[in-house]
Amino acid sequence: MNARSSLLRDSLIAIAAFLLLAALPYIFPSKGFTDFVVRLAAFGIFATSLNLLVGYSGMESFGHGLYFGLGCYTFALIMQNFAVSIPVAFLLTILLSVVVAVVVGSICVNLSEIYFAFLTLAFQMLLHSLIIAWTPITGGDQGLTGGIPRPPFLGIRLDNYYHLYLFSSGLLVVCLLAMHHIVQSPFGYTLRMIRDNVSRAPFLGINVFRVRLMAYVIAGAFGAVGGMIMSLFVSGAFPDFAYWTISGEAIFMIMLGGITVFLGPLVGAVMLLLLNDVVTKLTSHYGIVLGGIILLFALGLRKGVLDFVADMWRDRRQATLSAESRSEPVASAKPVAAGE
Amino acid sequence: MLKIENLSKSFGGVAATSDVSLHFPQGSLSAVIGPNGAGKTTFFNLITGALRPDKGRILLDNEDIAGLSPPEIVRRGIGRAFQIARIFPTLTVHDAILGAVQAHRNQHTVMSRRFPLVELEERAAHVMQLVGLTGKAKVLSRNLSHGDQKLLDIALALVLEPRVLLLDEPTAGMGPEERWAMIDTVHRMWELERMTLIFIEHDMSIVFKIAQSVKVLSYGRVLAEGTPDEIRRHPEVIKAYLGDEFEAAHA
Ligand SMILES: Nc1ncnc2c1ncn2[C@@H]1O[C@H](COP(=O)(O)OP(=O)(O)OP(=O)(O)O)[C@@H](O)[C@H]1O
Numbered sequence A: 001m002n003a004r005s006s007l008l009r010d011s012l013i014a015i016a017a018f019l020l021l022a023a024l025p026y027i028f029p030s031k032g033f034t035d036f037v038v039r040l041a042a043f044g045i046f047a048t049s050l051n052l053l054v055g056y057s058g059m060e061s062f063g064h065g066l067y068f069g070l071g072c073y074t075f076a077l078i079m080q081n082f083a084v085s086i087p088v089a090f091l092l093t094i095l096l097s098v099v100v101a102v103v104v105g106s107i108c109v110n111l112s113e114i115y116f117a118f119l120t121l122a123f124q125m126l127l128h129s130l131i132i133a134w135t136p137i138t139g140g141d142q143g144l145t146g147g148i149p150r151p152p153f154l155g156i157r158l159d160n161y162y163h164l165y166l167f168s169s170g171l172l173v174v175c176l177l178a179m180h181h182i183v184q185s186p187f188g189y190t191l192r193m194i195r196d197n198v199s200r201a202p203f204l205g206i207n208v209f210r211v212r213l214m215a216y217v218i219a220g221a222f223g224a225v226g227g228m229i230m231s232l233f234v235s236g237a238f239p240d241f242a243y244w245t246i247s248g249e250a251i252f253m254i255m256l257g258g259i260t261v262f263l264g265p266l267v268g269a270v271m272l273l274l275l276n277d278v279v280t281k282l283t284s285h286y287g288i289v290l291g292g293i294i295l296l297f298a299l300g301l302r303k304g305v306l307d308f309v310a311d312m313w314r315d316r317r318q319a320t321l322s323a324e325s326r327s328e329p330v331a332s333a334k335p336v337a338a339g340e
Numbered sequence B: 001m002l003k004i005e006n007l008s009k010s011f012g013g014v015a016a017t018s019d020v021s022l023h024f025p026q027g028s029l030s031a032v033i034g035p036n037g038a039g040k041t042t043f044f045n046l047i048t049g050a051l052r053p054d055k056g057r058i059l060l061d062n063e064d065i066a067g068l069s070p071p072e073i074v075r076r077g078i079g080r081a082f083q084i085a086r087i088f089p090t091l092t093v094h095d096a097i098l099g100a101v102q103a104h105r106n107q108h109t110v111m112s113r114r115f116p117l118v119e120l121e122e123r124a125a126h127v128m129q130l131v132g133l134t135g136k137a138k139v140l141s142r143n144l145s146h147g148d149q150k151l152l153d154i155a156l157a158l159v160l161e162p163r164v165l166l167l168d169e170p171t172a173g174m175g176p177e178e179r180w181a182m183i184d185t186v187h188r189m190w191e192l193e194r195m196t197l198i199f200i201e202h203d204m205s206i207v208f209k210i211a212q213s214v215k216v217l218s219y220g221r222v223l224a225e226g227t228p229d230e231i232r233r234h235p236e237v238i239k240a241y242l243g244d245e246f247e248a249a250h251a
């Protein structure tokens, strides 16, 4: 596929998606709907950024919530304490997340799977403890309340809920576009190579540590964007946003939606948020019902929804390909079995 | 030119490589032979930086590369394929080979696609052609046959345009016919690309047919080296290694 045309195609799809999102509130004119999409933007970006690590790089982080919490608190604190515009606070927050990700990543990314998973989790819990302990600044376990000032910028007034809706939708579309671009770039393919065979990559000249660190930092920066949207949505920040359960939710999302397809985590985010809203309305046993549904996916499908669809499609294509590449015409009758 | 001087490596008490000195002239085609556990793979691991030598020098055009990391050594022009093919299961043949050449040209960290890929695509296509995988470009690596996986492993190394290429038992696990096809491919790519090629091989008929020079390892030491004719007649080699297998084959 031609590189330029695929970026152009992605951008056209992104613009179309944004226009559709912008129109939807006129069709579903309820605050419930716009709220849903704002939360979806936060979690969709967050889960997709986690999947840069889990799905594309084979780095199972259990502590990705570190960046969601960090983004949420940093943004809220900057807005409350300094007279800066929202874009400036956005950039400063991303900058801080990058710095934190470079430090944490340097320590973690070369560890083997289980150590990577738990050390990233440990760093997240460190942030959570800091937030709880540092009450004068963070509000402790009460969270950061008092609202976030929203000075207008470029004609955008985020105190208006439709403006916040458009702003969040726009960020969702732009972040997904950027992340898709990254996973389709040469860098994205290097990540897949490291994921597939970390022992082969160095003998092709790949500096595994450096590439993994870059992936970790990028994922952290996007994760922080998710946190910032959440901060605007709740007009503050709460320790729950830095708790390990937030990482767990992102993991559920990518499990539900699928890790092998780019939009899997977004689909998973829609599913989990809907489940959340529906189940909490119907029963107080939210955890049990949700656990059951996740078990159903893990044991029944053994993959996310989009993984399932993609596998079916790909198996059929590979079957035709292997049949074509074989000389004996008999072979075309049976599906792929060789080499699996 | 690759020159090894007094290279040694022990694992606990086992001297897997001990005091090995060998010379591989630029553009030569050499075979490394020796019984199981003789230290052949360890020798490759030391040259490519997978293992750090205890002692000795590895001179690539007079630069000592002993102790450098694998990526640093690859950048200096030494490529390798593995005894058991190391491939990228979920990537297609094309994507894996293109990924390898991008890595080598330092474009593997590029996050934008706005640079000319054409030249890299051409190199990848050329190598696929050379190893005979062009028809399988879009097949997922894990769906390839054993022989094709070995070819892909070699292609991944070859696409980097190495000055020295190390192949660890390219014919391992293949039937007789497939072996000769593989050896033809290896020989053709050596003729076309003119790198220094060193391969490990157990099948003596292959070794004697194509190698210009043969190095015999035994218990981590160089037992003998020379042309195929010299090795064939070398009394110690016959005694220690070739033995019955060799006599049976040449009776
Ligand atoms: N990483 C390692 N740790 C400990 N011992 C090792 C290691 N690698 C190799 N050895 C030992 O070094 C010796 C040489 O092994 P090596 O794999 O180099 O032999 P080889 O000649 O390639 O054999 P084969 O023909 O079976 O492939 C063996 O005794 C082996 O057990």
Ligand SMILES: [Mg+2]
Residues within 6 Å of the ligand: B040, B041, B042, B083, B168
């Ligand atoms: Mg070996």
